[in-house]
Amino acid sequence: LTEQIERFDRQLLAVAKGDQTVRRMMTVPGIGPLTALSFVVTIDNPTRFRHSADVGAYLGLTPRRYQSGEMDRTGRISKRGNHQMRTYLFEAAKSC
DSSP states (O other), rough: HHHHHHHHHHHHHHHHOOHHHHHHHSSTOOOOOHHHHHHHHHHHOOOHHHHHHHHHHTTTTTTTEEEETTTTEEEEEEESHHHHHHHHHHHHHHHH
């Protein structure tokens, strides 16, 4: 099992090194080949997002808002997007 994991890790790293966008993302602290590849695959074509904040909303990382009259509360994140990608990003943020 350990040999298979090591082989898959080598294959994953080889694929990551073959893509310029993934290599660039791996320069960010806490971002490894798995997180970078997952992000690139999840986002696919970044031109479909008008603003960078739209990517956060697509991944479910925007906080819920409750507004009524003078009351304005910000709640937890919406968790509407890709669960696995959100998990990878949280782990990357915690590792720094």
